[in-house]
Amino acid sequence: MNAGLVAIEASGLGMRYRRGWALQECSFRLPAGRVCGLVGPNGAGKSTLLSLAAGFGEASAGRLRVFGADPRTRQAREQVGYLAQNKPLYPRMTVTDTLRMGRELNRANWDQRRAEGIVRAGDVPLHARAGSLSGGQRTRLALALCFGKRPRMLMLDEPMADLDPLVRHEMTALLMAEAAEYGTTVLTSTHTLPELEGVCDYLLVLADGRVRMAGEADELAAAHSLVVGALPAADSGQQRKDGAATGPVLPSALDPHTVVEAQVTGRQFSALVRRGAPLPEGPAWSVSEPSMEQLLLSYLRSPEAPALLMPSADLPEMPAAQLKDHAA
Amino acid sequence: MDVIKYHIERRSGVSTYMQIVQQTKQALRVGTLVPGDRLPTAKEVVEATAINPHTVLKAYRELENEGLVELQPGRGTFVRRGLGNPGASDSPLRGELAEWMRRAAESGLEAEDVTALFDACRTEIFSPDRA
Amino acid sequence: MSAATLERETAPAQRKTGRELLHGMPWLVWRQHRGAVWAGLALLVALAAAAVYLRHGTTTFVQQHDIAGCTLFSGPERCAENQEAIQLYRTQYQDLVQILLVVVLALPYLAGLFVGAPLVARELEAGTHRVAWSQSVPPQRWLLHKLLLPLAGLVLLCGLAAWLASWVLAGAGQATLGIYWYSALAFAPTGPALVGYAALGIALGGAAGLLIRRTVPAMVATLLALGGVTLLLQFLRPQLASPITHVSKAVPQLAEDSWVLSAAQRSTAGGETFPANLCADARGDALRNCLAEHGATYYHTEYHPLSQMRQIQFTEGALCLGLAALLVALTWWWLRRRAL
Numbered sequence: 001m002n003a004g005l006v007a008i009e010a011s012g013l014g015m016r017y018r019r020g021w022a023l024q025e026c027s028f029r030l031p032a033g034r035v036c037g038l039v040g041p042n043g044a045g046k047s048t049l050l051s052l053a054a055g056f057g058e059a060s061a062g063r064l065r066v067f068g069a070d071p072r073t074r075q076a077r078e079q080v081g082y083l084a085q086n087k088p089l090y091p092r093m094t095v096t097d098t099l100r101m102g103r104e105l106n107r108a109n110w111d112q113r114r115a116e117g118i119v120r121a122g123d124v125p126l127h128a129r130a131g132s133l134s135g136g137q138r139t140r141l142a143l144a145l146c147f148g149k150r151p152r153m154l155m156l157d158e159p160m161a162d163l164d165p166l167v168r169h170e171m172t173a174l175l176m177a178e179a180a181e182y183g184t185t186v187l188t189s190t191h192t193l194p195e196l197e198g199v200c201d202y203l204l205v206l207a208d209g210r211v212r213m214a215g216e217a218d219e220l221a222a223a224h225s226l227v228v229g230a231l232p233a234a235d236s237g238q239q240r241k242d243g244a245a246t247g248p249v250l251p252s253a254l255d256p257h258t259v260v261e262a263q264v265t266g267r268q269f270s271a272l273v274r275r276g277a278p279l280p281e282g283p284a285w286s287v288s289e290p291s292m293e294q295l296l297l298s299y300l301r302s303p304e305a306p307a308l309l310m311p312s313a314d315l316p317e318m319p320a321a322q323l324k325d326h327a328a
Numbered sequence: 329m330d331v332i333k334y335h336i337e338r339r340s341g342v343s344t345y346m347q348i349v350q351q352t353k354q355a356l357r358v359g360t361l362v363p364g365d366r367l368p369t370a371k372e373v374v375e376a377t378a379i380n381p382h383t384v385l386k387a388y389r390e391l392e393n394e395g396l397v398e399l400q401p402g403r404g405t406f407v408r409r410g411l412g413n414p415g416a417s418d419s420p421l422r423g424e425l426a427e428w429m430r431r432a433a434e435s436g437l438e439a440e441d442v443t444a445l446f447d448a449c450r451t452e453i454f455s456p457d458r459a
Numbered sequence: 460m461s462a463a464t465l466e467r468e469t470a471p472a473q474r475k476t477g478r479e480l481l482h483g484m485p486w487l488v489w490r491q492h493r494g495a496v497w498a499g500l501a502l503l504v505a506l507a508a509a510a511v512y513l514r515h516g517t518t519t520f521v522q523q524h525d526i527a528g529c530t531l532f533s534g535p536e537r538c539a540e541n542q543e544a545i546q547l548y549r550t551q552y553q554d555l556v557q558i559l560l561v562v563v564l565a566l567p568y569l570a571g572l573f574v575g576a577p578l579v580a581r582e583l584e585a586g587t588h589r590v591a592w593s594q595s596v597p598p599q600r601w602l603l604h605k606l607l608l609p610l611a612g613l614v615l616l617c618g619l620a621a622w623l624a625s626w627v628l629a630g631a632g633q634a635t636l637g638i639y640w641y642s643a644l645a646f647a648p649t650g651p652a653l654v655g656y657a658a659l660g661i662a663l664g665g666a667a668g669l670l671i672r673r674t675v676p677a678m679v680a681t682l683l684a685l686g687g688v689t690l691l692l693q694f695l696r697p698q699l700a701s702p703i704t705h706v707s708k709a710v711p712q713l714a715e716d717s718w719v720l721s722a723a724q725r726s727t728a729g730g731e732t733f734p735a736n737l738c739a740d741a742r743g744d745a746l747r748n749c750l751a752e753h754g755a756t757y758y759h760t761e762y763h764p765l766s767q768m769r770q771i772q773f774t775e776g777a778l779c780l781g782l783a784a785l786l787v788a789l790t791w792w793w794l795r796r797r798a799l
Contacts (some may be wrong), residue, residue, distance in 0.1 A: 035380050054593060055591075055598075056592060074595060074597060077597065084589035084590075086587045090590060091585075097490060104484075104486045104487060105484070105596050105647070108595060149594065174375075174380035177381075197344075198338050198344040200380060303365050322330050
């Protein structure tokens with residue numbers, strides 16, 4: 001439905017606040033039509049990236065485009081729905097007034113029936129003030145405000161953070177149903193991983209203001225292997241994998257692959273590697289595909305490992321090799 | 329009216345789309361899904377399970393590739409054929425397996441040993457490398 | 460039938476009949492500040508009532524006691540007999556008119572404090588600006604509407620209030636009542652300067668709100684800044700129009716409502732003035748000789764007559780408006796290049 005379209009394209013994007021760089025040399029693409037998880041620890045730059053893409057300010061460096069337009073232009077604003085962190089709403093406005101605000105401030109593309117439908121489906125009292133609603137109702141109203149705008153892309157900053165599991169499930173279902181019906185691109189940030197399981201088909205991982213990983217969720221996992229086995233004897237001619245004196249001595253069979261993270265416990269090692277070639281089971285180790293959680297944790301724990309961008313997330317004019325240099 | 333309701337277990341380690349495929353096949357085996365039934369739309373599944381709509385479509389494509397369902401554009405996804413029911417109590421395979429398990433029990437194997445042995449053999453026979 | 464279905468049926472009908480005069484950002488600004496608008500209108504009605512009462516009371520009193528144009532210790536012949544009436548007039552009405560002037564004078568400060576400073580600061584503090592910015596309206600447009608619409612409303616309110624105060628003072632007679640246009644209390648509230656101060660109050664409040672991003676500190680900053688500008692302009696005020704220089708052989712008889720900048724001072728014909736203590740010790744002929752020695756045979760006076768009042772008030776108001784415009788432009792520019 002959106003084949004070939006790019007929702008977000010960042011090249012060399014940087015944002016500096018007084019405290020320092022919140023984003024640095026970020027280059028990636030988000031293809032349209034994806035449900036993308038924006039993952040990273042607190043302070044990784046997720047909110048900064050989202051608010052820049054929502055047109056809330058000017059980047060300090062680089063370039064950011066939303067559907068090909070500068071995010072601060074009206075053209076881009078009309079195409080993007082943005083739910084900021086903590087889901088702000090005017091607390092003294094009634095639900096009806098909040099939706100009227102959506103209509104008044106999005107006059108080109110407001111869909112009152114869609115917005116009202118979302119609110120009504122949750123039995124949100126229309127004449128209650130937004131400030132008096134429950135967490136789930138507030139989220140529903142905020143989502144109604146976003147979807148009423150008929151956005152091509154919806155960006156959500158930690159939308160489920162303050163919700164109980166039941167409401168979280170309900171809101172995720174609402175989000176996914178809208179995305180399914182309208183083909184909306186979704187970019188949702190979180191620092192709690194389980195929130196994303198089964199939801200995202202695309203991932204963008206940030207750490208320390210840089211892109212660590214971007215691409216199709218299943219392909220990212222499939223490109224890696226988790227190798228668990230016995231360490232080779234220290235004197236049997238094996239080389240140290242990472243050159244460090246204290247580094248674990250891994251089997252030479254792992255040499256063609258990029259070791260993202262390796263842990264040694266007694267005589268056993270476990271390594272998460274990005275395969276450079278087929279990696280069969282060995283006599284002394286077993287190979288399995290890592291779970292998304294294992295993969296993410298490994299990348300976040302190993303800042304020195306090179307960033308990984310799948311071809312769909314990579315900028316054609318900026319080869320991955322160059323990006324790796326930047327990230328290293 | 330829904331003919332099948334998917335239950336997604338997020339922490340099971342089995343990928344979401346594979347869970348949909350497996351649950352559909354299970355329904356085909358036990359006969360709760362019969363040829364001609366319309367599978368729920370991606371939106372309906374997503375509303376109930378809060379999963380990614382692309383996952384549902386991917387699972388349906390997989391089922392279509394196996395010839396089990398048929399995507400009719402604009403109408404929906406329909407079941408083309410059911411699956412045989414090897415679990416019926418009069419099946420000769422079941423009888424042989426039951427006989428084997430009785431012997432395993434007599435030779436002192438615990439239930440867990442049997443499962444491990446069963447899994448190992450299954451991996452050996454059905455692993456993709458062999459196929 | 461449930462309440463929800465009932466609502467579903469009546470809602471579109473309401474939408475059709477309900478008058479929707481305002482759209483877009485003006486609607487949002489109205490929706491957020493309609494309480495303040497009603498309060499402002501109520502205040503205006505109260506001021507108008509007070510003004511009508513005072514104007515009627517003072518003009519009636521002046522007519523009944525025939526003290527029009529009179530003042531204490533001077534004025535036409537008939538005034539000399541009515542000194543007691545003037546005293547009574549002043550005790551009865553001076554305080555009341557002063558209270559009116561204080562209230563009107565306070566308007567720009569209250570506007571800056573309670574309208575200007577919270578305009579942006581409260582939104583930034585609560586994060587609600589993100590609601591508006593997530594819609595299709597760019598932040599700069601949002602800011603201009605947020606600032607300029609309340610500013611226009613307050614300019615209108617203060618313009619009307621100043622006109623009322625000026626109307627009261629003109630009816631009461633400055634000299635008779637003993638409240639003069641050039642006093643710190645009467646200058647701003649009775650003329651167009653008030654409009655400038657109102658605009659400046661909102662602009663300062665908006666800028667402080669955007670920079671400080673917290674309501675109470677922004678209010679304090681607004682009050683301090685507006686107070687500072689007031690003091691500065693009060694200091695500059697005499698220079699806002701060129702005063703009339705009067706050189707004469709006799710002590711000049713100036714109108715009671717003239718703003719005398721430098722009282723009659725000895726000077727030469729050329730206008731060169733001497734210190735006040737020139738020939739202070741001399742008496743009689745000695746004094747005359749002493750003065751003649753210095754060539755100080757004239758009196759030199761500088762003053763603003765009543766006819767210059769509007770010019771000075773307009774100039775001060777224009778200065779404030781210019782400052783306000785500059786601040787709004789700076790605020791706009793600052794928002795353009797900041798991420799919030």
